[in-house]
Amino acid sequence: MLGKTAGGLFWMFRFLERAENTARLVEAGFRIALTRSTDASTEWESVATTAGVATRYHEKHDTFNATDVIDYLLRDKDNMSSVYSVTKSARDNARLVRTALTSEVWTAVNDSWMTIQDLLKRPVKETELPRVLDSIRQQSAIVRGALHGTMLRNDIYDFARIGTFIERADNTARIIDVKYYTLLPSSSFVGSSLDNVQWETILRSVSAHRAFRWLDEDEMTAAGVARFLILDRRLPRSLVFSMATTVENLNYLADEYGERHACHDHAELMLKKLKERDIASIFDEGLHEFITNFIQDNYALGQMIERDYKFYG
Amino acid sequence: MNTKPDHFDEMRMGDDQVRPPYANYKSWFDGQDPGRLAKKSKEAEAFFRRTGITFNVYGQMAAEERLIPFDLVPRIISGREWTKLSRGIEQRVRAINAFLHDIYNRQEILRAGRIPIDLIARNEAFLPQMMGFSPPGGVYTHIVGTDIVRTGEDDFFVLEDNARTPSGVSYMLENRETMLQMFPELFSRIKVRPVSDYPKNLRRSLAASAPKSCGGKPVIAVLTPGIYNSAYYEHSFLADQMGAELVEGHDLRVVDGHIAMRTTRGYKQIDVLYRRVDDEFLDPLTFNPKSMLGVPGIMDVYRAGNITIANAPGTGVADDKAIYSYMPDIIEFYTGEKAILKNVETFRCGEQDSLKYVLDNLAELVVKEVHGSGGYGMLVGPAASKKELADFADKLRARPSNYIAQPTLSLSTVPIMVKKGLAPRHVDLRPYVLVSPDGVDITPGGLTRVALTEGSLVVNSSQGGGTKDTWVLED
Numbered sequence: 057m058l059g060k061t062a063g064g065l066f067w068m069f070r071f072l073e074r075a076e077n078t079a080r081l082v083e084a085g086f087r088i089a090l091t092r093s094t095d096a097s098t099e100w101e102s103v104a105t106t107a108g109v110a111t112r113y114h115e116k117h118d119t120f121n122a123t124d125v126i127d128y129l130l131r132d133k134d135n136m137s138s139v140y141s142v143t144k145s146a147r148d149n150a151r152l153v154r155t156a157l158t159s160e161v162w163t164a165v166n167d168s169w170m171t172i173q174d175l176l177k178r179p180v181k182e183t184e185l186p187r188v189l190d191s192i193r194q195q196s197a198i199v200r201g202a203l204h205g206t207m208l209r210n211d212i213y214d215f216a217r218i219g220t221f222i223e224r225a226d227n228t229a230r231i232i233d234v235k236y237y238t239l240l241p242s243s244s245f246v247g248s249s250l251d252n253v254q255w256e257t258i259l260r261s262v263s264a265h266r267a268f269r270w271l272d273e274d275e276m277t278a279a280g281v282a283r284f285l286i287l288d289r290r291l292p293r294s295l296v297f298s299m300a301t302t303v304e305n306l307n308y309l310a311d312e313y314g315e316r317h318a319c320h321d322h323a324e325l326m327l328k329k330l331k332e333r334d335i336a337s338i339f340d341e342g343l344h345e346f347i348t349n350f351i352q353d354n355y356a357l358g359q360m361i362e363r364d365y366k367f368y369g
Numbered sequence: 370m371n372t373k374p375d376h377f378d379e380m381r382m383g384d385d386q387v388r389p390p391y392a393n394y395k396s397w398f399d400g401q402d403p404g405r406l407a408k409k410s411k412e413a414e415a416f417f418r419r420t421g422i423t424f425n426v427y428g429q430m431a432a433e434e435r436l437i438p439f440d441l442v443p444r445i446i447s448g449r450e451w452t453k454l455s456r457g458i459e460q461r462v463r464a465i466n467a468f469l470h471d472i473y474n475r476q477e478i479l480r481a482g483r484i485p486i487d488l489i490a491r492n493e494a495f496l497p498q499m500m501g502f503s504p505p506g507g508v509y510t511h512i513v514g515t516d517i518v519r520t521g522e523d524d525f526f527v528l529e530d531n532a533r534t535p536s537g538v539s540y541m542l543e544n545r546e547t548m549l550q551m552f553p554e555l556f557s558r559i560k561v562r563p564v565s566d567y568p569k570n571l572r573r574s575l576a577a578s579a580p581k582s583c584g585g586k587p588v589i590a591v592l593t594p595g596i597y598n599s600a601y602y603e604h605s606f607l608a609d610q611m612g613a614e615l616v617e618g619h620d621l622r623v624v625d626g627h628i629a630m631r632t633t634r635g636y637k638q639i640d641v642l643y644r645r646v647d648d649e650f651l652d653p654l655t656f657n658p659k660s661m662l663g664v665p666g667i668m669d670v671y672r673a674g675n676i677t678i679a680n681a682p683g684t685g686v687a688d689d690k691a692i693y694s695y696m697p698d699i700i701e702f703y704t705g706e707k708a709i710l711k712n713v714e715t716f717r718c719g720e721q722d723s724l725k726y727v728l729d730n731l732a733e734l735v736v737k738e739v740h741g742s743g744g745y746g747m748l749v750g751p752a753a754s755k756k757e758l759a760d761f762a763d764k765l766r767a768r769p770s771n772y773i774a775q776p777t778l779s780l781s782t783v784p785i786m787v788k789k790g791l792a793p794r795h796v797d798l799r800p801y802v803l804v805s806p807d808g809v810d811i812t813p814g815g816l817t818r819v820a821l822t823e824g825s826l827v828v829n830s831s832q833g834g835g836t837k838d839t840w841v842l843e844d
Contacts, residue, residue, distance in 0.1 A: 057632055057633050058614055058616065058620055058630060058631065058632055058633075059620070059631045059632060059633050060616075060617070060619075060620050060631070061614075062633045148596060151421070151596045151601065151605070152596055154421075154605040154606075154609065154615070155605055155608050155609040155614070155615050159420070162420075162421065163419050163420065163421075166419060166420075166421045167419055170418070170419075211633065313633070313634055315634070365633040366631050366632070366633060366635070369619050369620070369622075369631055
């Protein structure tokens with residue numbers, strides 16, 4: 057496979073994952089703003105920060121209000137990470153790697169671009185928002201379905217999966233990072249309404265609020281939520297799950313190509329570090345520090361993969 | 370009706386008579402519910418858009434992707450008509466390859482005084498780098514798309530030879546695919562010669578043209594300028610259908626005297642490069658130094674015989690519009706036969722008498738740039754305003770040798786679907802020809818382009834033309 061094709065697949069699936077995550081983030085923010093009487097602007101600021109666009113947003117807008125943040129995250133063409141921009145980037149990458157995709161996957165991505173373009177043609181009204189967000193998530197489910205249902209399990213699939221899970225790990229880590237203080241046991245009043253709101257936002261941003269209740273029979277605690285997001289292997293958006301899947305797919309590549317690279321050792325070490333930990337020791341080390349390190353390691357992993365598999369000349 | 374009655378209507382003869390090739394189709398058509406056909410037409414458009422069969426329009430900043438309108442009435446050619454056409458095309462393509470080999474080697478046609486030396490020496494498409502070199506297998510034009518128009522029962526004219534990098538073949542294939550999906554019953558009722566072997570034949574033809582130095586199974590790649598090129602869809606489609614890698618210039622480099630592509634496992638040698646990048650951009654070391662689309666050093670590898678470039682660099686010298694006017698002589702010179710397909714009478718504006726004639730009769734003529742394509746920079750006299758005519762006359766006087774002029778042909782018409790049923794529109798035809806050391810292979814049919822506006826003669830997709838499926842009957 058061409059190095060460029062591997063890179064195109066990697067980024068195509070990173071962008072698709074990002075579109076879905078951003079939609080989920082907006083949904084969580086919207087829901088909290090609707091149902092809780094806390095200061096909405098703080099909430100929207102942290103949504104923008106989690107999406108990694110707060111600084112650029114500030115260049116354009118003075119305050120963090122629902123209308124502007126939602127529009128910036130969904131539709132703004134200046135925002136490289138808006139749902140509009142990343143869907144376009146995903147589709148551009150899909151065109152680039154067209155020969156590596158089944159026609160089902162290509163059609164799904166192309167359809168998704170046409171649908172989302174249409175949905176985001178005009179500013180999204182509050183009454184329309186749930187339907188639009190739902191649609192965005194549905195589109196990515198269709199693409200994912202086509203990928204699983206029709207693609208050969210070869211290097212093409214591996215690069216697609218690696219892109220997906222590096223992006224997902226980054227996303228979950230950012231959510232934790234932005235809200236890490238609300239997860240610290242020391243600063244929390246267990247069960248206070250403020251904490252409940254914050255935890256709920258976090259869980260909703262990874263679509264895990266119901267799952268958490270099902271799996272965690274105990275009362276919701278900071279440590280419980282943090283453990284769930286970082287260390288629970290059953291949660292498909294946890295750090296450990298994302299890392300395990302990345303390692304798995306990197307190893308498939310090593311098997312197929314008969315060659316291991318720096319990225320393999322790095323990824324396995326990251327996974328090992330996660331698996332060895334329990335949540336108490338993470339709190340001992342410092343949650344913030346732990347997450348910051350993880351985000352840096354994950355970023356470095358992306359760069360190693362890029363180099364090891366010759367994405368660029 | 371705007372369309373003059375003297376146009377040859379390929380379906381109708383007289384008022385109610387249907388010509389034989391269309392008889393079977395027409396009786397099927399008459400039995401169809403118009404509402405259903407209209408719905409099918411919408412379906413086809415949705416299908417094209419979903420599949421991403423689009424082209425990008427040049428000269429627009431936000432490289433917009435557009436659909437080429439598809440008309441669901443097929444253009445039908447009888448087997449007998451096709452036999453003659455394909456013989457004529459093969460003759461022409463063989464002559465072009467012989468001509469190219471001669472021009473880049475002994476230049477006997479120039480010594481014989483059959484065409485003026487200036488036409489070659491001052492031709493921008495002539496590449497001195499190709500002198501004294503024979504491409505692998507002696508093939509210059511691996512892929513040709515000959516533009517043909519019809520003006521009467523037995524009158525076919527070649528309009529252009531397109532020996533550089535002709536495009537549109539993906540539409541030929543997708544149009545048939547679409548028709549098969551929409552009207553399977555038609556194909557069991559009428560026996561149409563298949564086109565779907567084209568990608569397989571293209572692959573075989575390219576493989577057969579691999580350099581001698583290539584040991585095992587040749588590695589083939591398609592070189593595209595990238596996703597913003599107007600024909601990118603076609604590049605990816607052909608690569609996909611052939612099972613070849615789709616590469617861009619920055620994926621390639623010279624490694625150990627060969628061209629190699631950067632893969633996830635290091636550099637891998639390529640033997641045949643089907644390039645959809647113009648000569649000028651092929652090698653920044655030899656041609657345009659600013660080109661980012663080519664491969665530095667590829668011309669050295671080529672001249673060393675270590676890669677096949679399809680089509681060969683420098684083939685443009687055989688298909689520009691000034692050379693075109695000499696094609697009947699060229700065919701006779703190399704094949705010893707009269708040209709089977711006619712040439713359109715052509716005035717070379719570089720010649721004094723011709724220029725005067727062209728300026729005097731501008732409103733009746735079609736004027737084209739010698740190196741133009743895609744319908745850009747061309748004047749259709751009868752459709753032009755007074756001001757357009759005057760402006761064009763100035764351009765002509767300023768650079769006469771840059772232009773040729775031809776009489777306005779009364780192109781044949783084929784029906785398209787309109788709201789009220791069927792209506793005649795002007796068409797041309799581009800059959801696709803593959804040349805390898807093993808022989809010439811012409812796909813039965815080709816791409817029919819149709820001017821969708823009533824009375825219009827401009828069929829180019831960039832100028833609002835559409836396409837049709839083209840049937841050659843088994844008869």
